[in-house]
Amino acid sequence: MCTVIVRTGRPLTLMGIRDEFADRPWEGPGEHWPDHPGVVGGRDLKAGGTWLAIDQAAGRAAALLNGRGTPAPDAVRVSRGDLALRAVSSGKLPDADLTRYDPFHLVLADPAGARLLSWDGHRPEVTELPDGTSMIVNTGLDHGHERVTAHLPRFAGDADWHEPLRDPPSDAGEALIVRHELPDGRVFATLSVTLVTLAPDGATYEFTDMTS
Template sequence: MCTVIVRTGAPLTLMGVRDELADRPWEGPGEHWPEYPGVVGGRDLKAGGTWLAVDPAAGRAAALLNGRGTAAPDNVRVSRGDLPLKALAEGGLPDVDLAAYDPFHLLLADVSGARLWSWDGVRQAALTLPDGVSVIVNTGLDSGDPRVQAQRPRFTATTDWWPLTDGPHSSAPGALILRHELPDGRLYASLSVTMVTLSADAVTTEFRDLTSRIGSQA
């Protein structure tokens, strides 16, 4: 996941845009983890975890972004994809050895608000998202990142978020739906968008696969 937008309030709305190598195998939302019954999310088929998942019974959603900092040692490193699943089950930052994980940002949301934990490989920090619209990227919450600067005003100005994901993939600074051809010939792009709405009465999830839209670079 590379961009998560959250609007607090009633209902709480969370949108996650997943950017990844186009040839990395994955599958769309489902109940893929028997050890976490009822949890629904997309699954990364290489490591088995998820970038965003929802527990409708608990009224919770969790999202994971790669962070910046010091990588975990090769001999102890484990996939970060289990963190959203554990956060949903435990209702907070999972009780794990953070030193085994590469840097990350982990978001957990319910009807009361959203909490963000960040790990840079050395230090762990936590904060509660403020009222209104927040944009989280790989560099953190509402930073000076061009994507945050470009997208936060757009998402603040409307409650109808899906049209903001329309249009071609782009390599432009600040683009929400991106596409980059890497020097080695591989393609890195926005592959899917998930939107979750959490209210006291219901949890709704909408998912869109963007792979058919990647096309050529704009």
């Protein structure tokens, strides 16, 4: 399960926590995509896309989470990894050909605010994130989810957003930093954390490799 946390205001602050199988290949942030000049993000080497991208010159960021619902048909399915790239490059949430994608949640943010596009395999839903702090998980903007209930208060007000990252990895359902050792020997864990701030006078990007 991945997590995206957004706090509106000046600056807007966005954190993306990426949970994935530890043996899935990836590389750290860079301008990996010639079709999207100026866009920086970590790259998934299996499918070529990203889970979080920022265009610092444009002052935009986009973050992607897998969703729940009906998968796309095998004959037309494409990777969700291009969704954050498309959104951050254009400044628009994608609204066409969503039937090619498995369910997802996509956050697009700029200094003025953030929008969430959720796709369950049948219909899209766009939500303007409210003022204050929001946490999005794989079930969406789910205020009753155990991770949200446990951790959202830690990011409110003037909280230090780096402090929760010092949590020890855990396989508890509410854990923010996770590590699950599966019966087949594979490991599912928090691989990286990205912290972005977006303000009218500039944007910052901070990437932490949680595997090192």
